[in-house]
Amino acid sequence: MEKDGTGVLSHKLLNDKRNCSHCGLCLVVCPTYRELLTETASPRGRLALINQAASGGLHISSNLMEQMYQCFGCMACDEICPAGAEPSGLVLELRNVREKTNPAVWKKLLFNGLVRKPDIMELASSPFRIYERIGLRRLVGLARKVNLLPDRISDWEAMLPNIPNRPLRQILPGVAEAKGESHYRVGFFLGCMQSLFFGRGSAATVRVLTRNGCTVLTPKDIQCCGMPSVSYGRQDLAKEQARHNISVFEHANVETILTDCATCGSMLKSYADLLEDDQIWSERAATFSRNVYDISEFLMKIPLVKPQHRIERRVTYHDPCHLRRGQGVWKEPRSLLGLVDGVDLIELVEADWCCGSGGSQLIGHYSLSRKVMQRKIDQLKNSGAEVIASGCPACQMQLNAGIKRRGLQVKVIHPVELLDWAYHGMRY
Amino acid sequence: MGIPWNEVLKLKNQFVDDLIKITGKDGILTTPEDLAVYSYDGTFEEHRPDIVALPQTTEQVSRLVMLAGSKRIPIVPRGMASGLAAGSVPFSGGIALTMTRMNRILEIDLNNAIAHVEAGVITAKLQTEVEKYALFYPPDPSSNRHSTIGGNVACNAGGPRCLKYGVTGDYVLGLTVVLADGRVLKTGGKPIKDVVGYNLTALFTGSEGTLGVITEVLLRLIAKPRQHRTALIEFNSLADACYSVNAILMAGIVPAAIELMDVTAIACVEQVMKLDLPTDIEAMLLIEADGKYKKSVQRDIDAVVEICKANGARKARIAQDEDERENLWKARRLVSASLARLAPNKIGEDITVPRNAIPETVERIKATSAKYGIPVVIFGHAGDGNLHPNILFDKHDPDQLGKVTKMVEEIFNISLEMGGTLSGEHGVGMLKRPYIQKALGFESIEIQKRIKHAFDPLNILNPGKIFSD
Numbered sequence: 077m078e079k080d081g082t083g084v085l086s087h088k089l090l091n092d093k094r095n096c097s098h099c100g101l102c103l104v105v106c107p108t109y110r111e112l113l114t115e116t117a118s119p120r121g122r123l124a125l126i127n128q129a130a131s132g133g134l135h136i137s138s139n140l141m142e143q144m145y146q147c148f149g150c151m152a153c154d155e156i157c158p159a160g161a162e163p164s165g166l167v168l169e170l171r172n173v174r175e176k177t178n179p180a181v182w183k184k185l186l187f188n189g190l191v192r193k194p195d196i197m198e199l200a201s202s203p204f205r206i207y208e209r210i211g212l213r214r215l216v217g218l219a220r221k222v223n224l225l226p227d228r229i230s231d232w233e234a235m236l237p238n239i240p241n242r243p244l245r246q247i248l249p250g251v252a253e254a255k256g257e258s259h260y261r262v263g264f265f266l267g268c269m270q271s272l273f274f275g276r277g278s279a280a281t282v283r284v285l286t287r288n289g290c291t292v293l294t295p296k297d298i299q300c301c302g303m304p305s306v307s308y309g310r311q312d313l314a315k316e317q318a319r320h321n322i323s324v325f326e327h328a329n330v331e332t333i334l335t336d337c338a339t340c341g342s343m344l345k346s347y348a349d350l351l352e353d354d355q356i357w358s359e360r361a362a363t364f365s366r367n368v369y370d371i372s373e374f375l376m377k378i379p380l381v382k383p384q385h386r387i388e389r390r391v392t393y394h395d396p397c398h399l400r401r402g403q404g405v406w407k408e409p410r411s412l413l414g415l416v417d418g419v420d421l422i423e424l425v426e427a428d429w430c431c432g433s434g435g436s437q438l439i440g441h442y443s444l445s446r447k448v449m450q451r452k453i454d455q456l457k458n459s460g461a462e463v464i465a466s467g468c469p470a471c472q473m474q475l476n477a478g479i480k481r482r483g484l485q486v487k488v489i490h491p492v493e494l495l496d497w498a499y500h501g502m503r504y
Numbered sequence: 505m506g507i508p509w510n511e512v513l514k515l516k517n518q519f520v521d522d523l524i525k526i527t528g529k530d531g532i533l534t535t536p537e538d539l540a541v542y543s544y545d546g547t548f549e550e551h552r553p554d555i556v557a558l559p560q561t562t563e564q565v566s567r568l569v570m571l572a573g574s575k576r577i578p579i580v581p582r583g584m585a586s587g588l589a590a591g592s593v594p595f596s597g598g599i600a601l602t603m604t605r606m607n608r609i610l611e612i613d614l615n616n617a618i619a620h621v622e623a624g625v626i627t628a629k630l631q632t633e634v635e636k637y638a639l640f641y642p643p644d645p646s647s648n649r650h651s652t653i654g655g656n657v658a659c660n661a662g663g664p665r666c667l668k669y670g671v672t673g674d675y676v677l678g679l680t681v682v683l684a685d686g687r688v689l690k691t692g693g694k695p696i697k698d699v700v701g702y703n704l705t706a707l708f709t710g711s712e713g714t715l716g717v718i719t720e721v722l723l724r725l726i727a728k729p730r731q732h733r734t735a736l737i738e739f740n741s742l743a744d745a746c747y748s749v750n751a752i753l754m755a756g757i758v759p760a761a762i763e764l765m766d767v768t769a770i771a772c773v774e775q776v777m778k779l780d781l782p783t784d785i786e787a788m789l790l791i792e793a794d795g796k797y798k799k800s801v802q803r804d805i806d807a808v809v810e811i812c813k814a815n816g817a818r819k820a821r822i823a824q825d826e827d828e829r830e831n832l833w834k835a836r837r838l839v840s841a842s843l844a845r846l847a848p849n850k851i852g853e854d855i856t857v858p859r860n861a862i863p864e865t866v867e868r869i870k871a872t873s874a875k876y877g878i879p880v881v882i883f884g885h886a887g888d889g890n891l892h893p894n895i896l897f898d899k900h901d902p903d904q905l906g907k908v909t910k911m912v913e914e915i916f917n918i919s920l921e922m923g924g925t926l927s928g929e930h931g932v933g934m935l936k937r938p939y940i941q942k943a944l945g946f947e948s949i950e951i952q953k954r955i956k957h958a959f960d961p962l963n964i965l966n967p968g969k970i971f972s973d
Contacts (some may be wrong), residue, residue: 097844098546100586100650113604113624114533114558115585121541128540140537158776159844 093162094130096123102153102163107430108146111447116143119153119163126166136174144170146441148434148448149307151401171309187305187313194268194299198243201272208239220480228442234480235438235473237273237488244275245296252282252292259289260378263330265321265344265368267337268300269469277469277490281336281371284496288380295324301335301343302350303398307435311350318347319357322364333364336371336492338468339435342402344368370399371492372408372467383498386418391494392461393421394452394475395428396468409491413465416498424464425455431466433474445474453478456486465491516554519575523557523599526567531558531605542582542600546647548849548899549590549934553580553600560605562680562688562719569717569964570686572599578967581713583624583655586647588852589933591659591712596967601717603654609633610720617725618677618694623654623718630723640728642669645929646837654718660710662929664761664836667887668794669726671929673709680720681708684960692722707955712931713966715959729760729794733805734823734832737789737812738782742766743863744816745787749886750859751811752791757804762887763790763836766866769883773835776842781835785818789886790836792829839883840894847879847896851908851935853915856890857924868918869893876907890928913939932970940971 102119103109109118125143128134147167154162175183190196207213220230245266254260262285270278285292298321302314321344325333335341348365351357369377393410400406406428414421432438432448452475456464466472467490475488507515523532533542533556543552554577559565572579578598585592594600606622609630613620614637621630627648631641644663645651651661660673678692692698692705708715739745749762765773765788774781782788789812793804809820823829843850857865866882873880873895884891895911897904916926916939926936926943941949953971956963967973 095844095848097850098544098548098585099840099844100546100584100647103584104649113607114538114556114602115541116533116538118541124541124544125537134536134540137537139535143537158838158842160776 093160094123094127094166095159096120096127096157096161096163097159099158101156101158105152105156107148107150107152107432107448108444111444117146119147119157122147122167123161123163126163126170129170136170141171141174144174146444148397148430148432148437148445150397150430150434152397152428152430155401168306168309171307172311173309175309183308183310187308187310191268191300191304192313192317194245194271194296197268198245198272201243204236204239204273205241208236209241231438231442231446231477231481234477237276237472237476239273240275242275243271244278245271247275248279248282248294250294250296252286252294254289254291255286257289258291260332261291261293261330262332262334262374263325263328264292264294265298265301265325265333265335265337265340266294267335267340267469270337270340274469274472274490277493278336280490280493280496281334284375284492284499285334285371287499288375288378293328293330295328298324301337301340303339303343304435306343306350314343315350315354318350318361322347322357322360325364326360331367332374333368334371334374335368336467336490338370338396338399338402339470341368341370342398345403370403370405370408370467372412373403373405375492375495376408376411380415381499383416383495385498385501387416387494387497387502388418389463390420390422390459390461391463391465392424392456392459393427393491394424394431394456394464394466394471396466396471397430399467400428409465409467412491413494416494419494422459422461424459424461426451431471431474431478433470435470438474438477449474449478453482453484457482457484461486463487463489463494465489465494467491519571519577520555522571523555523568526564526571527557527559531560531564532556533558542585542602543593545582545585545587545590545592547588547590547593547851547935549593549595551593551595552597553594554597556600556602558602558605562606562682565601565606565682565717565719566686566688568599568601569682569684573685573962573964576962576964578964579717580966581654581658581717583652583658584626584647584650586651587655587659587933588854588930589659589927589935591931591933591966591969592655593934595934598964603652603717603719606654606719607652612637612639613694614639616694617727619723619725621653621721621723623652623657623721625653627651627653627656634725635728638728639725641675641723641725642666643672643675646840653721653723657709657718657721658711658713659931660929662885662890664763664792664885666929667762667885668758668760673706675724676705676709676721677724678722679705679708679718681716681718683716684962684965689716694722696724710931712933712969714956714969715965717965727796730796731798731801732760732792732794732829733801734790734792734829735805735809735820736823736832737791737809737820738785738818739787739789739812739816740785740818741816742787742866745789746859746862746886748789748812748815748817749862751815752808753859753887755807755811757793757807759804759808759887760792760794761790761885764788764862764884764886764891765790765836765839766882768879768881769839772846772881773839773842776845777835777838779831779835782819790832836883839881840892843881843894843896846881847898849899850894850896851912852892852894852930853912854884854890854892854928854930855915855919855924855926856888856928857919857922859886859889861922861924862886862889862891865891865918865922865924869915872911872914872918876911878904878907878911880911885928888928889924916943934969937968937970937972
C-alpha cells in the first residue's frame with residue numbers, strides 16, 4: 077500500500093462525480109472562496125486537487141489535506157454544479173482515503189472512544205454543567221464585557237448555550253404518551269448535541285409531538301449518528317454506528333424516525349448510501365433512511381392542533397446546510413414558523429449561506445470561520461429580527477457566538493421551540 | 505555551464521521574499537497545491553505557474569511587474585479564470601497575477617452615469633450595485649457571476665444583450681494599466697467623446713493581458729430598461745429561424761437579444777435542467793425586447809412573433825411573468841456548462857459570421873460532425889451571427905483528440921470561407937493562436953507584433969498568447 081494513499085482511492089473518487097468542466101460557477105456560492113478569494117479555497121480548486129491526487133499528479137500531502145479540511149461542507153457547490161460534480165462530497169471521500177493510510181490516533185480516541193459512548197460523553201461534558209452551575213460562567217461573561225478574554229476563547233465560550241443541569245437523555249421518558257388519542261407511534265433520534273447542550277429544543281420537540289397525537293419513543297442506547305466520524309475521515313466508524321442505530325430502531329418497532337438535529341437527520345438519511353455496498357445491511361439501511369424525517373418535515377405533513385398563544389416577535393430563519401441541501405428541506409421550517417399567530421416572519425438575506433460552523437470550523441479554522449460568521453451576523457442585524465430560528469445545534473452555537481461578539485439582543489432557538497411557546501406559553 | 509540547482513533555489517527564495525515584501529505574506533502562494541489550482545481556466549488546458557501573486561492595489565501590481573521585469577519573469581494576468589481560450593493559462597510559467605482581491609467599486613457617479621471599479625470586481629456584482637440606482641451595465645457574458653470586469657475588458661467580452669447594447673468595449677471609457685516596465689498609465693476619462701491622440705483604451709480592450717495589466721476601469725452606464733418581454737419561438741427549420749432574425753431587424757425592431765439554440769442544445773439543457781423545452785424541433789429562438797414603456801415593449805414582442813410566424817415558426821410562447829422569463833433565460837445561460845454532463849471534455853468555439861450565412865455555416869459544421877463521428881452542439885447569438893459550436897469529446901481518448909484538432913481547424917475554415925471570423929467574444933488566447941495568420945493575414949500580424957514589442961519589449965506580459973513569440 078502506498079503511503080500517500082493514491083493506491084487506495086475508492087470508486088467514489090473515480091466516478092463521474094468528479095467530472096469538472098472548470099466553468100467556475102461554484103466559486104459564486106462558496107463561503108470560503110468569498111472570504112479568501114483564492115482558487116485554492118474554492119470548490120473548483122479542491123476538485124482539481126482531488127483529481128490530481130487521484131491521478132498521481134500530486135502527493136496527498138498534509139497541505140493538500142489542509143485544503144480538504146478547510147472546506148465547510150456546506151454543499152452549495154454540489155447544488156450549483158451543472159456538470160453534476162460533487163466537490164464537497166469528494167472532499168469527505170479524500171479525508172476518508174487519507175485516514176485509511178495515515179490514521180490519526182486522536183481521531184480514534186475521540187470518535188471511537190468518546191463519541192460512540194453516550195455515558196462517557198455525558199461524563200466528559202460534566203465540567204461544562206458544573207461551570208454553568210457554580211456561577212463561573214457569569215464571571216466569564218463579565219470578563220468578556222470588559223474585554224479581558226482573548227477573542228478565540230471568548231468566541232468558543234460564547235458558542236455554548238445555557239447548559240441544562242442534566243443531559244436530556246437522562247430526563248426524557250423512554251415512551252412519552254400522546255396527549256389525548258394517539259394517532260402516530262414515532263421514534264425520536266435524540267442527537268448527542270441536542271441532549272447535552274440543547275435539551276431545551278428537544279424537550280420542546282417531544283412536547284409538540286405529544287400535543288399533536290404522537291406517542292414518542294426515545295431509545296436511550298443509540299450512538300452518535302456518525303457525522304463527526306465521516307467529517308474527519310472515519311467512514312469505517314460511521315458505518316459501525318449506522319449499523320448499531322439501525323438495529324436499535326428496528327427493535328423499537330417504529331415506522332417513522334424523527335430527529336430535530338439537521339446534521340443527524342442528514343446523516344441518518346444517508347445510511348442507505350453509506351451501507352450501499354454492504355450485502356447484509358444495504359436493504360435494512362435503505363428502509364431505515366426512507367423512514368427518517370426532520371421534525372419540521374413531519375409536522376408539516378400531519379394535521380396540527382391550533383396553537384392558542386400569540387407570539388409577538390420579529391422572527392427570522394437560518395437554513396442549516398445539512399437541512400437545506402443535505403435533506404432538501406427548506407420550505408417546511410418556514411411554514412412551521414408562519415403557523416404561529418403574531419409572528420412577523422422576516423426572510424434573512426442569504427439565509428441559505430453557511431454560517432461558518434461547518435460542525436467545528438470555529439475551532440478548526442478560527443479566523444476563516446469567524447469571517448463567514450460575521451457576514452451572517454451582519455445580515456441578522458440588518459433584518460432587525462429579535463429571534464433567529466435554526467434547527468441545527470452547530471448553527472445555533474455559531475449564531476450564539478456571533479451574536480455575543482456583536483452584542484446583539486437576539487434569541488437563538490430551534491424552530492419547533494416557537495411552536496412549543498405557541499402551545500405552552502413563551503419560555504425565555 | 506549553468507547555475508547549480510541550490511543556487512537557483514536560493515535565487516527563487518530570494519525572489520519570493522521580495523514579492524512578499526510587496527504584497528504581504530497572504531498575497532504570495534507557492535505550494536504545489538496552490539500552483540496546481542492556478543494552472544487552468546475554463547478550458548481543459550493546464551500549465552502550472554511558478555508563483556501566484558494576489559495584489560490588492562495598483563501600486564502593488566506596479567511593483568510586482570517592475571520586479572518581475574527586472575528578472576525577466578513572465579507575468580500572466582488572471583481574474584476568475586472562466587476564460588474559454590486558455591488566455592490566462594500560464595504556459596510560460598512565471599507569475600499568475602491574480603486580480604481577484606482588487607475587488608472594490610471605487611465610485612458610482614450618478615450624475616454622469618459612470619462607474620469606477622477595480623479589475624477584480626465580479627461583473628454581476630457591479631450590475632447588482634448599479635441597478636440599485638436604476639442604472640444598467642449591459643454586457644452580460646454567460647459567466648457574469650464568475651468572471652471579473654478586468655477579465656471582461658481584457659477579452660472584450662460579449663453576451664446575448666450585445667445585439668442591442670454592444671460589447672464590453674463599448675462601455676469602457678478609461679483604464680488604469682500597469683505597463684511592462686511597471687509604469688502606471690491612465691487612458692481616457694469621464695468625457696464620453698474624446699479624440700485626442702490614439703485610442704489606447706480601445707487598444708488595451710481585448711489585448712488579453714499582452715500589452716499591460718488592467719487594474720482599474722471607468723465604465724459608462726445607461727438607464728436601466730424597466731420593461732422586458734421574452735418570447736420562445738420554435739422552428740421546424742433552422743433556415744426559417746435565421747431568415748426570421750434578419751426580417752425582424754429589417755423591420756426596424758432591435759430586440760435586446762436574439763438567441764439561437766439548435767436541437768442538440770435544447771436536448772442537452774432539457775436533460776439537465778428539466779425546463780419543459782420542446783425537443784422535437786430543429787431550432788429555437790429566444791428573443792427579448794426591452795425598453796422603458798410596457799406598451800411599446802409589448803408591441804415589439806408581438807411584432808417579433810408575427811414576423812416569425814410569417815416566416816415559418818411552428819409555435820411561439822411569450823413568458824407571462826418574471827419567473828417564466830427567468831426560466832427561459834436560465835436555459836440559455838446554462839447551456840455551455842450543461843454540456844459538461846454529456847462528455848468529459850468540450851471545446852466551445854465562438855465563430856462569428858454574417859447573419860445570412862448562419863444556415864449554411866451550421867449545415868457545414870453538422871457535416872463536419874457527421875464526418876468525424878463526434879457530436880457538436882450549436883447555439884449562439886443569432887442576432888450578431890455569433891455561433892457557439894461545442895465539440896464534445898474525451899481528451900483521454902487519443903483517437904478523439906486527433907479528430908477534434910482537425911474539426912476545430914475545419915470549423916475555423918468554414919467560418920472564414922463564409923466571410924466570418926475566429927472569435928466574437930472569447931478571444932484568441934492559446935487555443936486560436938495557430939489560426940490567426942490565416943484569419944488576419946501577414947501584414948496585420950506583423951503590425952500587431954510591432955505594437956506588442958513597443959509595449960512589452962522583453963515579452964514578459966502573457967507571453968505566447970495571441971501570437972507565437
